[in-house]
Amino acid sequence: MRILFSSTPAHGHLLPLVPLERAARRAGHVTAFLTHGSVADVVAPAEVLSAGATLGEALAEVHRRIGADASTDMSPATVAEFFGGVRIDLGADESLSAAAAFAPDLVIAEAADFLGPLVASSLGVPWVSHGVGIAIDAALADAVMVAAAQRMKERDIELSPPIAAVDPWPDTLQLETWEPSRDRIDIRPEAPEYEHDVPWTAPSFPGRAELPRVLVTLGTIVDEPGTLTAIIESLLEQDVNVVVAMHPASDPRDLTVDASRVHVTGFVPMRYLLDGVDVVVTSGGAGTVLSVLGAAVPMVILPLGLDKPLNAERAAAVGAAAVIHDPRQAGAAAVRVLGTPSFAVAASEMAGRIAAMKPADEVLALLLDRMA
Template sequence: MKILGYTSPARGHLFPLIPILTELRDRGHLVSVRTLAGSVDVVRSLGLSAHAVDPRIEAIEHDDFTARSAVGAVKRSTATFVKRSEFESSDLASAISSDRPELLLIDTNCWGAAAVAEASGLPWASWLPYPAPFPGKGIPPFGPGFAPAGNRQGRLRDAVLGRLITTSVARTIRPPLNAVRASIGVPELRDTREVFTRPPLTLYLTAEPFEYHRVDWPASFRLVGPVSYDPPADPPPGLAEIDRPIVLVTTSSEFQDDARLVATTLTALEDEDVFVIATLPAGDPAGIDIPANAWVEHWIPHSALLPRAACVITHGGMGATQKALSHGVPVVAVPFGRDQLEVARRVEVSGAGVRLPLRRLTAARLRAAVREATARSGRAGELAQAMNSAGGAPKAADEIEQLAATWTAGPEATVPS
């Protein structure tokens, strides 16, 4: 079977897909990918066909880190996805024409590409690498990172603010997105939840109990557990000689001005009996005052560090957080924006780490949070067992093959030119 994957220009969305694609490749399928230009060579090095998405898509950058509230950040993010959707539609149509795939895998944030997939008549699936951003029974509204309601007051909060957030986001995205969908010839969206429920299959890259228990999952959703990938790179010289517990600090692979987390950590742990290793893939280590018990690098494979890590301090990205927890390493989550407030709250609720709000980030509080999180290694180990038993890439590949085997296309299916 010929499979075409299409991703948004974000490593945090490409990297979780890579183990699924290589699993499909190893099962004999022919796999090609359209993704961000800077990662094309990485994908090709794995024996997969890869090409860059339309550069106009990458030119539309996230500016959600400039928002003054969680709701404002959600609105800015969704507006970015809408702007990209117009270029995605023609880009994916061109890729379908050249590759002639028999199945499509579409990034959940690629709304124009999803509309083309819907129109194509081909079997298609989506993958969701961050907390499900739509309402559910007993689930707090997405964005602010609320704890699940435990009383009547909390349920009232969820009802009122959930309606406010949903209405506000819908006003931002529905009219322009439905205009794109109309140009492709697929039905308009009646509510924003449909953005995530239209795919015939959604591979949700997490598992309970890290994710909240829902009683009303869409029938198309499959929780397959976390899936992660590290680009190949040599571990730094001297890693084997480090004889202290390692504290790993991760920041976002997409710029969001989170270098402050690294600087605060270095100050907080300078006199502790640990060794700090921080990565700044979207930042610049130059100008950071680095103490003797620390390294700050642009990139180090996390998989080389996590087996020796006592704690991970993270910006709350779903990929980095779940990677740590799936290794049984407790987490301190300091969310800066995007889905990170939701991820950080799940860290707290799961009991496998500590949530430290950005507005409370100081060296003293971070030092205390690391000590508290390190004491929760037992719970992190329990969570790792649950995550790793969910199936991962092999389970995702099983679901994709099942979709292809049972697919029936509608008579109206067309691929836009």
């Protein structure tokens, strides 16, 4: 079988799909990703069918059209223009051509992507929606759907319904008003494995090995050097060791720190970074939250836009995170989390719930059964 995965060209949207793609290749299926070639390294060695605009180009086009910053503005009009409008306008023709050449039997599209559903509907093949985080507000979902459906209508394409909704977000982290769809299949969120992973050796802190270790990461979207510096300075007021994972586009050499207390690195897979870590300070991206909880590590969350405030609220609601609103509060909050056992207990309970979700191989089998 030929399975096409489709996603917005951003780490946080692509990475949740990778475990299912790996499972498909292990099972002998032919796979490819429909996204922009600039993020090919995120899904390597899977083939990439490059189509559409880069993330930066799409954001710039939204700003040109409506004057909004889609990287921070979660209003229905802005979200709809980005995902349902600009993404399709700048990528439909290339996507249709690339998908026709690949000839998929099944399309699996991340929930915010409509190029995948567009090509599936055009080709008459089944498609699956794959979540990347907490279920979005109904008003946002409706606004995006209306914009996308209009773009498809202009191309004489009628959007077909998905055959399933794959969801990596645990039930207990959803909003209290959330109800699962009848076609929902949960999938265990896992950090993807890469054939050419560079071995990661957790840093040593001579003479300080007995102290708690704090990981600081603002994820792959947020790049705010001033905020990162303020977090580090706040942590250095406490007796802890600090590991800092820089934004993928940043150079670790640009950050001047006390190397005896702070270790700075570029992009390293989260499953390695969490080795020996006692608490994580993060901006609250969905992928980071799920990875950290899956490793039974509590968090301090400084939510920085988009879905992050909601992710922070839900992680705090289950008792696994403290939420701050000023980077200068990071040190005191980390010490509070370290000194309050209930945070670690809650994180461990969430790790157990995540481990009980279906593995990717099982989910793939369920999808193929549903197709039949």
